[in-house]
Amino acid sequence: MEKKIENIPDRNGKKRVVIVGGGFAGVEMIKRFDARKFQIVLIDKNNHHQFQPLYYQVATCGLESTSIGFSFRKSFQKKKDVHFRLCQALSIDSENKYLTTTIGTIEYDYLVIATGTYTNFFGNKALEETTMSLKTIAESIYIRNRVIRSFEMAVNTHDPEERKRLLNFVIVGGGATGVELAGALSELRKYILPKDYHDFDLSRMKIYLVDGLDRLLNMMSPRSSEKTANYLKKMGVEIVLNAQVKDYSDNKVLLANGTVIPSSNVFWVAGVIGNGLPGLDKEVYGRGNRVLVNEYNQVKGQTSIFALGDTCLMSTEKYPNGHPQVAQVAIQQGKNLVSNLERIESQKTMRPFRYKDMGTLATIGRNKAVIEMGALKFSGFFAWVIWLFVHLMAIVGVKNRLFILLDWGWSYFTHDTSLRLLIEQKR
Numbered sequence: 001m002e003k004k005i006e007n008i009p010d011r012n013g014k015k016r017v018v019i020v021g022g023g024f025a026g027v028e029m030i031k032r033f034d035a036r037k038f039q040i041v042l043i044d045k046n047n048h049h050q051f052q053p054l055y056y057q058v059a060t061c062g063l064e065s066t067s068i069g070f071s072f073r074k075s076f077q078k079k080k081d082v083h084f085r086l087c088q089a090l091s092i093d094s095e096n097k098y099l100t101t102t103i104g105t106i107e108y109d110y111l112v113i114a115t116g117t118y119t120n121f122f123g124n125k126a127l128e129e130t131t132m133s134l135k136t137i138a139e140s141i142y143i144r145n146r147v148i149r150s151f152e153m154a155v156n157t158h159d160p161e162e163r164k165r166l167l168n169f170v171i172v173g174g175g176a177t178g179v180e181l182a183g184a185l186s187e188l189r190k191y192i193l194p195k196d197y198h199d200f201d202l203s204r205m206k207i208y209l210v211d212g213l214d215r216l217l218n219m220m221s222p223r224s225s226e227k228t229a230n231y232l233k234k235m236g237v238e239i240v241l242n243a244q245v246k247d248y249s250d251n252k253v254l255l256a257n258g259t260v261i262p263s264s265n266v267f268w269v270a271g272v273i274g275n276g277l278p279g280l281d282k283e284v285y286g287r288g289n290r291v292l293v294n295e296y297n298q299v300k301g302q303t304s305i306f307a308l309g310d311t312c313l314m315s316t317e318k319y320p321n322g323h324p325q326v327a328q329v330a331i332q333q334g335k336n337l338v339s340n341l342e343r344i345e346s347q348k349t350m351r352p353f354r355y356k357d358m359g360t361l362a363t364i365g366r367n368k369a370v371i372e373m374g375a376l377k378f379s380g381f382f383a384w385v386i387w388l389f390v391h392l393m394a395i396v397g398v399k400n401r402l403f404i405l406l407d408w409g410w411s412y413f414t415h416d417t418s419l420r421l422l423i424e425q426k427r
């Protein structure tokens, strides 16, 4: 075994739970653990939890990036036997029960893989290198800068072709993120940019939302898809369906049907793929590279390794292809696993995971959202208010909630935001 990770105290007779990933699942577990019973080690390649549902608002100048990120060390200051290490998990040795990371190895009694997903480019390296994805706060900030810079360049250029490319925004993927991004860009065009660029014709800005399927929001009912498409069309978004993106090079998006869209700004939000860890058998990975688990989130063939949230696939009668990859599944699985680890330690049988579906929601812009909760399906202003409330309450920390409420309230009543500074990284 390589060198051990420094300074993790002795277990003092307690069982050590190593959690890889401080996303919705990992954080929920740490909140619920009784530190008198377990020692917790959290491994994450970032020093903060990221609230992914609001990335698109950071990317479109609607929210401060700091409002949707939460430092692990600050969040767990009062949890004395919780130890955070900033590093990347590399591989698992399940026989000897240790995890190898970029800063050394660590032994575990229980290992939790809660590593989420990464953007799926379907094996197309060129698209991976040339398009922008929205999977981290850093990427959201990058997109925000690109959007602002594109407008400045469009104002400055003498070349009409270059201006067209800079003002064509192409979003690939008509799921919730694509819809939300398209709606937010459209509102930027309508309410905010005209104030900043009063000497520039903004009607030249075009927003394309491209999807390979025949409708948007495929995870919702056809009725909600239709409502969403109608809202977006009214907001001036060009919806291109049944159109797969084949290539993107020389600032041109090539669709499978031969259509070419010139653009310097292509956002790839067309899907995700499970983010497992090396060291497990190949048979452990199922559809979408998700780790196969049983009803207790135990990894196939393992008793001390668990996988949770987006990265796992638990096949049930209702969800034969796994649960939807949403925050609620990760949170509920985290909660169930804490209770099961406590049950194992007190020689009780584990309880199977049962998903309580709280509904699916997507916002399309100011005053517009679609919601499905079982048989209940509705859209419009009331749905939008619920969307705001649900997201606000899910944010960690009173201060962040207040700041977000202030940003939202300010932009709602003034039709303006104040987050359009171009601050790019320099050495």
Ligand SMILES: Cc1cc2nc3c(=O)[nH]c(=O)nc-3n(C[C@H](O)[C@H](O)[C@H](O)COP(=O)(O)OP(=O)(O)OC[C@H]3O[C@@H](n4cnc5c(N)ncnc54)[C@H](O)[C@@H]3O)c2cc1C
Pocket: 020, 021, 022, 023, 024, 025, 026, 043, 044, 045, 046, 048, 049, 050, 052, 053, 054, 055, 056, 087, 088, 089, 090, 114, 115, 116, 117, 134, 135, 176, 177, 275, 308, 309, 310, 311, 325, 326, 327, 328, 330
């Ligand atoms: C743009 C976007 C919008 C979304 N909107 C919604 C929404 O509106 N509603 C909703 O319910 N869901 C939404 N989702 C999905 C939701 O965010 C996920 O379902 C949820 O984050 C899954 O939680 P998780 O704990 O499984 O993984 P994540 O939250 O993805 O966390 C994974 C963690 O693992 C860490 N990690 C990964 N690999 C390693 C490694 N090798 N070593 C160390 N650390 C590692 C990462 O840094 C991260 O902190 C959205 C997702 C995206 C990308």
